[in-house]
């Protein structure tokens with residue numbers, strides 16, 4: 001009853017950068033129609049205690065049909081199906097190279113997952129459209145912070161979907177977005193010297209849209225993250241990071257704008273992402289700085305999401321970095337990953353059009369989780385290598 005489709009490595013279209021991705025040994029795509037889930041089985045890897053993080057080569061999968069994605073969940077299992085500790089996943093990021101981001105021409109950060117978000121979802125009245133034949137790039141990193149050796153470890157990542165055209169209700173289409181204060185294709189973190197630091201970036205959306213939910217990602221000593229309409233001066237969203245007793249950033253509160261039918265953003269306006277830091281140390285912040293927002297939007301009116309341009313230099317550079325330099329993306333991979341914390345617990349208001357707009361929690365470029373990467377900075381618990389922010393994180397993914 002399960003039809004297994006092996007995702008082909010070479011499935012990428014002609015526009016994709018000419019890179020060889022060796023996927024076949026590591027990824028199997030299984031459709032479970034009765035449960036309306038698509039399962040990506042990724043592995044196996046052996047994870048000796050105390051061993052390094054293991055990053056698989058980038059995997060490609062091809063979507064077998066048109067569908068709306070409503071969420072995801074994942075678990076770790078061994079080859080015989082036994083559940084393993086979720087800590088064995090550092091992060092997984094899904095990137096859609098056949099669509100562009102809202103605020104940049106790079107490929108869409110579809111979602112990022114890690115220890116912080118093992119399951120996310122939204123009501124079926126909204127969903128992220130996925131197209132038959134669409135490609136998914138999957139970046140997975142395993143880790144073993146636990147207390148035993150593990151062998152034959154697999155990630156089972158399940159996307160919850162409904163088939164397009166089925167059911168009585170066609171879901172309202174929503175899309176993830178991700179943007180940060182750094183360049184689209186370069187490193188995502190920056191030095192935070194003692195005292196005050198402010199970083200910002202001006203961006204434009206590719207289409208008029210309504211932001212239905214928004215969250216963010218910062219590092220220690222951040223004091224504020226903002227998203228402003230630079231054309232009108234209006235502050236659309238502002239958040240102060242949540243900090244634990246030790247003074248470390250543990251998250252950024254997310255917001256949803258369902259009752260207002262979303263915060264409108266226009267492609268002929270400019271927007272500014274701003275992050276501020278106040279570093280009390282007399283040395284640069286050890287975890288560096290980041291300022292990223294992510295969330296979900298619906299398109300305003302009957303406009304269409306702009307097509308990606310396979311010849312756009314930023315698109316090409318980002319995709320090449322993503323595929324050939326996973327180390328860089330990893331750091332924070334933004335691809336979603338880390339970042340914006342997806343809207344948890346989003347509930348749909350009853351009645352009214354508003355209902356149609358629930359954000360899709362998980363997706364999101366919200367890099368949310370990806371986290372694994374959390375830098376030393378944001379995790380209360382020590383994570384030795386988390387991401388090396390220091391270096392090269394180029395962004396990658398993202399989603400994370």
Ligand SMILES: [Cu+2]
Nearest residue numbers: 290332338375
């Ligand atoms: Cu970060």
